[in-house]
Amino acid sequence: MSAIVLSGLTKRYGSFTAVDDVSLSVPEGSVCGLLGPNGAGKTTTFLCLLNFARATAGTITIAGKPVTPATFERLAYVPERATLYEWLRIGENLEIARRAYRSWDSKRAKELLDLFALDPKKKTRTLSKGQQTAVGLILAFARRPSFLVLDEPASGLDPLLQRAVLDLVIAAAANGATVLFSSHQIGQVERAADRVAIMRGGKLVLDGEIDALKASEKTVEAVVDGVELAAFVRDPRVRSVERVGTSFARFACRDDADGFAAVLTAAGARHVRVLDRTLEDLFVEAVGGAPSAEMAVVA
Amino acid sequence: MPTFISVDPRSGVPVYRQVIDQVKRAVAVGVLGDGEQLPTVKALALQLTVNANTVARAYRDLERDGVIDTSPGRGSFVRSANGEQTRSLDAIARATFDAAVRDVRTLGVGRADATLFFHDALNRWYPEELA
Numbered sequence: 001m002s003a004i005v006l007s008g009l010t011k012r013y014g015s016f017t018a019v020d021d022v023s024l025s026v027p028e029g030s031v032c033g034l035l036g037p038n039g040a041g042k043t044t045t046f047l048c049l050l051n052f053a054r055a056t057a058g059t060i061t062i063a064g065k066p067v068t069p070a071t072f073e074r075l076a077y078v079p080e081r082a083t084l085y086e087w088l089r090i091g092e093n094l095e096i097a098r099r100a101y102r103s104w105d106s107k108r109a110k111e112l113l114d115l116f117a118l119d120p121k122k123k124t125r126t127l128s129k130g131q132q133t134a135v136g137l138i139l140a141f142a143r144r145p146s147f148l149v150l151d152e153p154a155s156g157l158d159p160l161l162q163r164a165v166l167d168l169v170i171a172a173a174a175n176g177a178t179v180l181f182s183s184h185q186i187g188q189v190e191r192a193a194d195r196v197a198i199m200r201g202g203k204l205v206l207d208g209e210i211d212a213l214k215a216s217e218k219t220v221e222a223v224v225d226g227v228e229l230a231a232f233v234r235d236p237r238v239r240s241v242e243r244v245g246t247s248f249a250r251f252a253c254r255d256d257a258d259g260f261a262a263v264l265t266a267a268g269a270r271h272v273r274v275l276d277r278t279l280e281d282l283f284v285e286a287v288g289g290a291p292s293a294e295m296a297v298v299a
Numbered sequence: 300m301p302t303f304i305s306v307d308p309r310s311g312v313p314v315y316r317q318v319i320d321q322v323k324r325a326v327a328v329g330v331l332g333d334g335e336q337l338p339t340v341k342a343l344a345l346q347l348t349v350n351a352n353t354v355a356r357a358y359r360d361l362e363r364d365g366v367i368d369t370s371p372g373r374g375s376f377v378r379s380a381n382g383e384q385t386r387s388l389d390a391i392a393r394a395t396f397d398a399a400v401r402d403v404r405t406l407g408v409g410r411a412d413a414t415l416f417f418h419d420a421l422n423r424w425y426p427e428e429l430a
Contacts, residue, residue, distance in 0.1 A: 029352065030352060031350055031352075163348060166348055167345055167348060170344050170348065170349070170350060171341070171345060173350065173351055173352070174340065174341040174344055174345075174351035175341075187308070187309065190314075191308045191348050191350070192348075192349075192350060193350055194350040194352040194353050210313075210314075210353075211313035211314060211316070211353060211356075212313075214311050214313050215313050215316070218311075261401070262401075265401070265404055265405065270405065270406075270407055271406075272405045273405070275311065276310065276311020276312050277311045278310065278311040279309075280309070
């Protein structure tokens with residue numbers, strides 16, 4: 001069953017279309033990573049999903065129902081910049097959440113404070129950006145919500161704490177929660193998520209199960225000077241052919257790439273290589289061009 | 300918990316495929332013995348820092364292939380006398396040769412030379428049975 005469903009979601013600001021006819025569904029218990037360059041429409045999609053911004057067109061359901069204030073009893077949203085009561089201590093921020101949510105798990109909150117090495121007596125405004133992010137995450141995860149919507153959940157955290165956040169997401173989903181999170185880091189998505197959605201210019205350009213997308217095609221590269229290519233271009237296993245210079249060719253193969261590579265080799269092609277397609281390859285192809293520096297893959 | 304599995308999520312090989320291959324390899328070489336218990340889906344997902352649905356899918360395929368048995372509430376265990384040991388060893392060995400021979404051919408090496416190099420490698424790694 002799909003827990004989070006967007007259909008035909010569109011958001012216009014005047015003549016600018018921030019989100020353009022996006023349809024996406026996240027099955028219950030799944031983790032969907034939302035990738036895209038800055039300005040692709042990720043945050044606007046979240047604002048519409050949560051009913052904080054009014055969609056121009058389209059419908060949104062969570063657990064089969066439209067989003068109402070009651071939805072937030074079971075849904076936690078962590079914005080990119082944590083919204084905390086800065087004049088209060090960390091512990092007082094948590095106490096407010098404890099009183100607001102019946103599902104609050106005090107033991108879990110304590111564990112998470114220890115995980116992020118936070119002292120509950122500390123004044124919130126003295127915290128670093130990363131520590132404020134951590135408090136925002138504790139507020140969300142200690143509620144044990146059924147739905148988590150996280151905007152750049154690991155931004156500002158050091159690599160060890162980034163890994164801890166991935167563990168939180170993985171554990172929440174293993175316990176049945178449905179998670180939608182945006183990220184600039186492909187490495188986070190390929191670990192924590194089983195599904196990916198890629199946006200560009202307000203449009204959803206690719207979405208699906210990560211493992212299925214990886215397995216759907218392979219790349220066969222070869223030096224092909226002196227090889228008659230016409231028959232290979234028409235091969236039903238080949239989706240597209242890219243010529244690089246006069247002697248090099250790259251074939252996108254739907255299935256049996258190894259068989260295709262063997263035939264190509266027998267015909268005299270040299271340096272035939274079969275390459276798996278990584279999520280980064282898929283991302284680059286979907287958004288076009290090389291990834292920007294901040295989209296760098298982080299291990 | 301045995302650390303018999305490591306996966307590379309950045310690789311183009313689907314993560315569930317990596318888990319399946321490594322469990323089969325661990326069973327084939329005896330790192331995982333008959334009847335030995337595997338980590339739970341959640342524990343392995345957290346150990347590897349990968350999505351739990353992905354691990355669950357690998358376990359389902361391993362059960363379908365007769366490598367493990369999963370019973371609700373008890374966990375997943377290596378199936379006894381499953382034949383996987385010989386089957387997998389053969390399959391792993393064949394796949395390793397296949398990839399190596401493909402690479403050699405791709406270099407433009409002829410069959411006669413490839414055979415020669417193969418025998419040199421055999422003599423190096425099986426010195427007790429010199430041809």
